[in-house]
Amino acid sequence: MNDEVPTPAQRLGEIGLTNFAPYLMNRIMGRYNASLRDEMSGLGLTTPKMRSLAVLCVNDGRLIRELAVLTVTDPSTLSRALDQLATDGLVRREMDSADSRAVRVFITETGRAAFDQLWPHMAVAQARMFRGIPEDERRAFVGTLQKMLTNIRKHEI
Numbered sequence: 143m144n145d146e147v148p149t150p151a152q153r154l155g156e157i158g159l160t161n162f163a164p165y166l167m168n169r170i171m172g173r174y175n176a177s178l179r180d181e182m183s184g185l186g187l188t189t190p191k192m193r194s195l196a197v198l199c200v201n202d203g204r205l206i207r208e209l210a211v212l213t214v215t216d217p218s219t220l221s222r223a224l225d226q227l228a229t230d231g232l233v234r235r236e237m238d239s240a241d242s243r244a245v246r247v248f249i250t251e252t253g254r255a256a257f258d259q260l261w262p263h264m265a266v267a268q269a270r271m272f273r274g275i276p277e278d279e280r281r282a283f284v285g286t287l288q289k290m291l292t293n294i295r296k297h298e299i
Contacts, residue, residue, distance in 0.1 A: 174267055181263040185256050186230060190215045190223040195232065195257040196264075198249035205238065206245050211297045232256055 159165045175189050182192050193213035197204065204212065210220045224247060227233040232253030238244035249257070272280050 170271065174271065177267045177270070178260070178263055181260055185260060187256070187260065188223065190219050191227055191232075192257075192260060194220070194223055194227060194247070195249060195253055195260075198233065198247060199254060199257050203236075203246045203248050206247060208297075208299050209247055211299055227253065 154162060178189075178192070182188065187195070190213060193215060194209060197209060197212045201212065206220070206224070207217075209215075209224075210217050213220060215223070224233060224235070228235060230252075231250055234248050234250055235245050236248065238246050275283075
């Protein structure tokens with residue numbers, strides 16, 4: 143594996159936005175989130191709330207600081223989202239047994255039911271993104287994204 147960081151050989155104008163991966167990833171995620179907006183709002187969810195429920199469905203009982211990393215949400219936005227989710231009975235908070243200053247977040251059955259209603263729409267939106275792309279290319283792409291995340295991550299989660 144080459145650990146050297148290449149120096150930019152071209153300017154963005156020379157590369158073009160459609161060949162700049164971060165730009166493409168932002169556009170794709172923007173469209174993905176927009177495609178779910180109606181379904182989310184019908185359930186009283188926002189993107190940070192949806193991300194929180196999604197993470198907790200797979201990794202329940204996360205510390206709030208871990209949840210912020212895994213949901214790619216700034217802590218203040220996450221805090222407001224968690225307050226609203228708790229008020230709506232979709233999550234519950236508990237003090238961490240090992241550190242009384244830390245709080246863990248758990249999804250409730252109501253939260254899981256809400257996410258289960260949204261999940262089919264999320265799966266369809268993902269399938270739409272991969273329409274016409276063979277399975278081997280999809281797997282390779284996801285593998286590349288996982289490697290990219292490893293390259294840039296700051297946290298071990």
